[in-house]
Amino acid sequence: AGLNEFDRVLGGGIVPGSLFLVGGDPGIGKSTLLLQVADLISRRHGKVLYVSGEESAHQTRLRAERLGKLAPELYLLAETNLTAVAHWLAEMKPVFVIIDSIQTMYNPELPTAPGSVGQVRECTGQLLRMAKNGHTAIAIVGHVTKEGNIAGPRMLEHMVDAVLYFEGDRHYSFRILRAVKNRFGSTNESGIFAMEETGLAEVLNPSAMFLAERSAGVAGSVVVACMEGTRSLLVELQALVTPTCFGMPRRMAAGVDSNRLNLLLAVLEKKVGLQLQSQDTYINVAGGLKVDEPAVDLAIILAAASSFRNAPTAPDMVVMGEVGLAGEVRAIIRVEQRIQEAVKLGFRRFVVPRGGTKELGAKFPDVEIIPVASVVEAMDTVLGG
Structure with missing residues (x-):
């Protein structure tokens, strides 16, 4: 397609004749x-048809003008009748078609309303046949429910060749495109964009963006190297531990799993001896990013302990590692890739799980690798006990 982050998620680009959601x-x-x-x-490739079922032709053109996306071979059709859409596809023979959105399309032969389960299933089936028979790539936009799932029948995701989710917090500028299904490539890739006045811009160095406003020497702030697909990202994990005003202490997490936070705080109390029963604990991933891999466990524990003791961590330190219920620090994947990303941004000290780190010292002679086997050992190393 020519948009590198988009092509990365689809495994190299759009496959002719494919249907993706x-x-x-x-x-x-x-x-x-x-x-x-x-x-x-x-x-690059020829005619493209944009079918808008939610906006008028005038509204869509205004948006295209604002973004500066008025190409000679880009055609617009404001239509919700799928029979009319099929007619124009056969007439124009475009290389790529966008249906925005599938919930607005209807087949006049069905008595149900647009957006119903039967209409969505039938319209998707017809578009699938058009894509395969005409060797035309088709993208369909789908609405999501409050739970974050695609609205309509569950079968919809099984019918298409790829399912992409475009995520992000509207209070922040960055957006993440993820593939949860891809018949032609990996589902481990993600694309990162920043929303600007002229549209979406590719973020070439997302780690620098997430750490741009980090304050050094602040208690409760820890930099963690996490994986977003096959890409390593550095993010700031913040913790605030403060005496509670209630009978039951509050535990709140933004960007990490709240159940995981409760588990890790229990490990801190049992294995390290921190008295957190009377402390409210708040955890936040700066920038609004959501991190769900176990490698951030050690960073959560050290950030909470740093805030509780009011003892800042070293500003050039990166932490990574999974924590078990016995207080052990377990090995994680792609440690070398995480360190390489951090070295580019000037970090020189790395707290990593002891398992599988024998060769890291030879590969990174100019940095300090600090292997730890337990939470107690990590506390001694990072916070001085």
């Missing part, structure tokens, strides 16, 4: 992303 919260930027992709494809 793009879902995301309202206003997150799904239509903007696909309009930019349509513009690039039309300039």
Whole structure:
């Protein structure tokens, strides 16, 4: 398609004759992303048809003008009748088609309303046949429910070749595109974009963006190297531990699993001896990013202990490691890749699990590798006991 982050998620690009689904919260930027992709494809490969069922032709053109995406081979059709859409596909023979959105399309032969289970299933089936028979790639936009799932029948995700989720917090500028299903590539990739006035811009160095406003020497702040697909990201994990005003202490987490936080605080109390029963604990991943891998366990524990003791960690230190219920620090995957990313940004001290770190010292002679086997050992190393 020519948009590197988008191509990365799809495994190298869009396969001709494929049908893929793009879902995301309202206003997150799904239509903007696909309009930019349509513009690039039309300039490189030929005719592209953008079918808008939610906006008028005038409204869609205004958005394209604002983004500067008015290519000669990019055509717009404001239509919700799938029979009319099929007619224009056969007439124009475009290389790429965007249906925005599948919940607005209807087959006039069915008595049900647009967006119903039967309509969504039938319209998707017809689009699938059009894509395979006409060797035309088709992208369909799908609405999501409050639970974050694609609205409509569950079968919808099984019918398409790829399912992409466009995620992000509308209070922040960055967006993440993830593949949860891909018949033509890996589902471990992710693309990172920043929402700007002229549309979505690719973020070439996301770690630097997430750490741009970090304050050094602040208690409760720890930098952790996590994996987003096959890409290593450095993010700041913040903790605030303060005496509670209630009978039951509060535990709140933004960006990490709250159940995981409760588990790790229990490890701190049992294995380290920190008295947190009367302390409110708040954990936040700066920038609004959501991190769900076990490698952030050690960072959560050290950030909470740092805030509790009011003892800041070293500003050039990166922490990574999974923590077990016995207080042990377990090995994680791709430690070398995480360190390489951190070295680029000037970090020189790395607290890592002891298992599988024998060769890291030889590979990174200019940095300090600190292997730890337990939470107690990590506390002694990072916070002085």
